[in-house]
Amino acid sequence: MVYDLRLERAQGRGELQLRGHKRLHQTAQSSSWTDLTTLYVEVRERADGPLLAQGIATLTLDDLLKQLTTLKMEAVTPLARQVQDHLPGLMDTIHLLYLEQFAGFFGMTVFQAYGGLLSCLNDFPGKALPQWAGRALKAPAPEQHRVPLDDGFSIRLTRYRGTKGPVILAPGFSIRASSFATDTVDENLVEALCREGYDVWLLDYRGSIDSGSPLQPYTISDIARHDWPAAVRHVLDQTGRPDLQVIAHCVGSMTLLMALLDGMPGVRSVIASQLTLHPITNWLNDLKSELGVSRLLQERPEFDGHVDFVPGDSDFDRQLDAVLWGVPVPEGEACKNPVCRRLFAIMGPSYRHDQLNHATHTALSRMVGPVSLRPFDQLSLIMQKGHVVDPLGHERYLTPERARHLALPIHFIAGARNQLFLPETSLRTLAWLRGHNDPGLYTRQLFKDYAHMDLFIGKNAATEVYPQLIKVLNRHP
Template structure:
């Protein structure tokens, strides 16, 4: 019997799938990987923060190059393992690679966006990514290691590389933004002024209206996001029309599978306002910058990652959707800047027609339109 396209039914179909439970207190990771098993290697970063790391283990093959996948802020490793679509982890397996999934401290599968010690993106660059790379290398030996990174995952990776904390990668794919963050025009004013006003009134903005409540402080942003919206779903509105109140948009609506659309509140978590000042500083500089000054723990990070881009020692593929309404043409600008200032670097830029910010990974057609660019790049440098 054909199921009617009612959100609650598709959500129940998804929730009925078996969960791959993870240790470390992470929310269960759901995936459809054609029988491949997921092995978990949770670890503590040097500052004591507990993080999630998992290997998608191919059947009886320990010779494949490894690929570390880095999600964006408030998303999670689940964006690479969607069970309702052809996901990136499965595509990498079929292409002969071994995917590794990092849930860094900004993951919605971890609690740090809502409670626990506050952090800046410096902590991700200094601790999470370099230590995850070390964890993976300790298990793969001398095999090549690539990184595929999205949004803030890519920005913080760029700082780790510019600091010389992550070296010797076989190649990097950075989606959406890398060294030169530049917000979509409509999002600049809300990001620089609106979020500063909100930061003193609430600690984070949720995406699930049921959690916010009708009379909460957060309901105002839901009301603003609903203005002119074509979709009646409040979570879609605050992500597609507003991106947590910034006026940006995370995806092209028609690119999402219905099941993905119906569980956006599971794929994206609350956005903490305590990271906004660092993000704003980066955007104003159009460069990834260090936030913590006068603290010796962060002395390894340069003041400006772009000034040390010559430390990047591997090929880089910069990807971006042509309709990216969060970071606009940041990666196109990055390509122009790097090829001009550092012509010795192997950097290329590819634009995906008809895609926005996050749908190059979670879109229902991403396997056909996007993943081939990634695997072709990896194949060239494996």
């Protein structure tokens, strides 16, 4: 909660600028009263002037009651002064209306922070999103390429032209590739790569609503068998290059590695983020896999074969959000954004809230969309086995013969605080690959303060993550 006030000095000695903020921790260990009555304050001669004073202001209940009696509205314009002089009753009414507006604004802010389930059901982030003006990207104009696939699905590639070789960016499951170009941070990954001159291609495979694919059943193997080869062929055809580099995240990373195991050509080097060939997840995801939750949801007609991470306004949406409110989340990650609740309950802890700025947290609904429930069947099998298998659970991928197809530079990255797919996930794949191919081909980097998706959309990713990714890409020009 932020305060930005102009203070008028006594005896006409000019104005001061007061800026303050309250930290609404909203955790089980914090006190809402303490949060709301503790203000961290700075006072300056003007907005950009020298600091005159700073401190912490606190209120007792007596202080608060006394403060409420001091609120008054001054008549500062000629018209307002005439109304005050000639129609004092009307001025009193106007005064009360402004006090009600202030009380309503303050009360709604408190309700959004501490309203619990009712706040979540109101979806305040979703209502605030249309007010976000955004900004122009520091990148070439995007070019859209829709590529139909031979099984009735399609992919979409978005190109930001550059003079260096092509790089495909592939997101996680249900995530729009445009999240790599989010305008809610000072610099996104697309802008960072374009600044380096790379020819950037965002891939929306069938797990993204922006792919143009129908919400029909498919498998994780279908992404590896159809989507990835079509994407790589199209980029190489359009650029005239013999090969390309890839940064792939989560399911995008795992399916890329599966496609390469199948012998897909054209990839020179890979940065594989978080999810690899040997996933290790949290206890809740393991439980959901053992219980067959994805199959149970597919049998429910309300879901119509898919799940949406952006809430609608139907009774079923509200019922679903009310149920998911009770799903446990890691300490410090509870919030009132229903998109977060859905992502954390269905997928798992997808980011650390501390790593997201307010604009990104509000805009999460622009980054996700509905997905078919059928792919979760194969994901459940993979979780139970501890490594990639085909849709029937057969050992199709991890053979010594296929391991030779991954004899190329692969750099694994993981968030040290990832509780969706634990960092050991990439360690196991690293060990498996080094046991079959030249160990020098494979490297790994851990980012200590990051979890999962925040590695790409975090508020400090531009300085803490992107330079490391660019350094790896530059090794294989």
